[in-house]
Amino acid sequence: MIQFDAVHKRFPNGTTAVHDLSLHMPEGGVTVLVGSSGCGKTTTLRMINRMVDPTSGTIEVGGKDVTRQDAAELRRSIGYVIQQSGLFPHRTVLDNIATVPLLLGHGRRRARARAAELLETVGLSADAGKRYPHQLSGGQQQRVGVARALAADPPVLLMDEPFGAVDPVVRTQLQDELLRLQKELSKTIVFVTHDIDEAVRLGDQIAVFRTGGHLVQCASPAELLARPADDFVADFLGAERGLKLLSLKTLADVPQGPAPEGGEWSLVLDEARKPLCWTSKTADGAAGTDVPVRPLKDSDSLLSALNESVAAPTGLVARVDADGVLTGVTSRDDIHTHAGRAHTEARVAA
Numbered sequence: 001m002i003q004f005d006a007v008h009k010r011f012p013n014g015t016t017a018v019h020d021l022s023l024h025m026p027e028g029g030v031t032v033l034v035g036s037s038g039c040g041k042t043t044t045l046r047m048i049n050r051m052v053d054p055t056s057g058t059i060e061v062g063g064k065d066v067t068r069q070d071a072a073e074l075r076r077s078i079g080y081v082i083q084q085s086g087l088f089p090h091r092t093v094l095d096n097i098a099t100v101p102l103l104l105g106h107g108r109r110r111a112r113a114r115a116a117e118l119l120e121t122v123g124l125s126a127d128a129g130k131r132y133p134h135q136l137s138g139g140q141q142q143r144v145g146v147a148r149a150l151a152a153d154p155p156v157l158l159m160d161e162p163f164g165a166v167d168p169v170v171r172t173q174l175q176d177e178l179l180r181l182q183k184e185l186s187k188t189i190v191f192v193t194h195d196i197d198e199a200v201r202l203g204d205q206i207a208v209f210r211t212g213g214h215l216v217q218c219a220s221p222a223e224l225l226a227r228p229a230d231d232f233v234a235d236f237l238g239a240e241r242g243l244k245l246l247s248l249k250t251l252a253d254v255p256q257g258p259a260p261e262g263g264e265w266s267l268v269l270d271e272a273r274k275p276l277c278w279t280s281k282t283a284d285g286a287a288g289t290d291v292p293v294r295p296l297k298d299s300d301s302l303l304s305a306l307n308e309s310v311a312a313p314t315g316l317v318a319r320v321d322a323d324g325v326l327t328g329v330t331s332r333d334d335i336h337t338h339a340g341r342a343h344t345e346a347r348v349a350a
């Protein structure tokens with residue numbers, strides 16, 4: 001969908017921001033650009049919608065060379081979301097979102113109806129549409145930024161550190177929201193971030209850059225974590241590379257068995273068979289301690305399972321179905337075995 005071929009960008013002051021970049025960004029996928037500060041991520045992104053033109057090389061979007069297209073028209077057909085949401089302060093949220101449909105010649109009523117629809121898509125209330133940007137929280141403003149970028153229903157979305165300025169809890173919510181939206185909309189997304197966890201969570205592929213605008217490696221999160229191309233990439237991924245790999249695998253394939261009975265510890269269930277806590281009894285049968293349980297679903301990660309198995313007094317993870325009803329328990333050993341397999345599988349796939 002987006003193809004860079006031998007692209008260089010040298011600014012008039014002599015700085016080479018991007019060096020001989022060849023990179024394919026597949027249609028309907030999320031490509032995340034990561035790397036240390038100043039390594040050329042934003043410049044790469046901005047060359048896609050011609051906010052910056054390359055010094056040499058070609059960039060094609062949907063098979064068309066971007067430099068042969070009218071820059072303003074191209075920009076209207078590509079959604080763009082930045083860190084400080086870039087909203088017009090003196091327009092209501094609804095009017096902010098309706099800006100592009102209006103520019104595209106939709107009548108005022110149709111543009112506002114589309115904006116109202118998008119407000120709901122990004123999880124905001126109709127009431128938020130009547131407010132001005134400063135009357136919203138940072139996280140809500142970012143949602144409006146995403147809604148505005150989606151207003152023209154562009155096939156391509158460029159996102160430059162869109163969640164960089166919000167706290168970690170809101171950031172996770174916004175990432176969840178983007179993943180949910182992407183399931184529905186299948187846009188071709190190019191996403192710049194400094195945060196490797198965000199990259200692993202959102203990316204179908206991750207492109208790692210180093211200073212001087214050199215692309216060092218582009219691979220799926222699992223491949224990258226299991227087989228970093230060199231020490232630079234390994235350092236960038238951080239010391240918890242193995243644990244990050246476990247965050248990509250789910251509990252679904254890990255076997256489960258019946259909850260233990262008659263031993264020191266047993267699992268207390270409510271009348272609907274939902275786990276309440278682990279409880280111990282002393283040798284003479286008297287009541288001992290209650291320890292909270294955090295039951296996991298098939299869709300939870302092996303990392304959460306490992307964490308829970310270490311925290312649980314029995315080393316067992318309680319498993320539940322979508323309704324929270326107990327389906328069985330999984331041992332720490334089974335989780336370890338699958339954790340080892342996750343690593344081997346990722347290396348083989350690579």
Ligand SMILES: Nc1ncnc2c1ncn2[C@@H]1O[C@H](COP(=O)(O)OP(=O)(O)OP(=O)(O)O)[C@@H](O)[C@H]1O
Pocket residue numbers: 011012013015016017035036037038039040041042043044
């Ligand atoms: N207009 C410009 N003129 C001259 N140099 C520039 C210009 N824009 C960017 N640069 C330089 O090009 C290099 C790459 O910048 P770019 O903003 O693409 O990096 P980045 O990886 O996005 O950085 P950050 O993570 O800090 O946002 C940097 O050395 C930067 O100083």
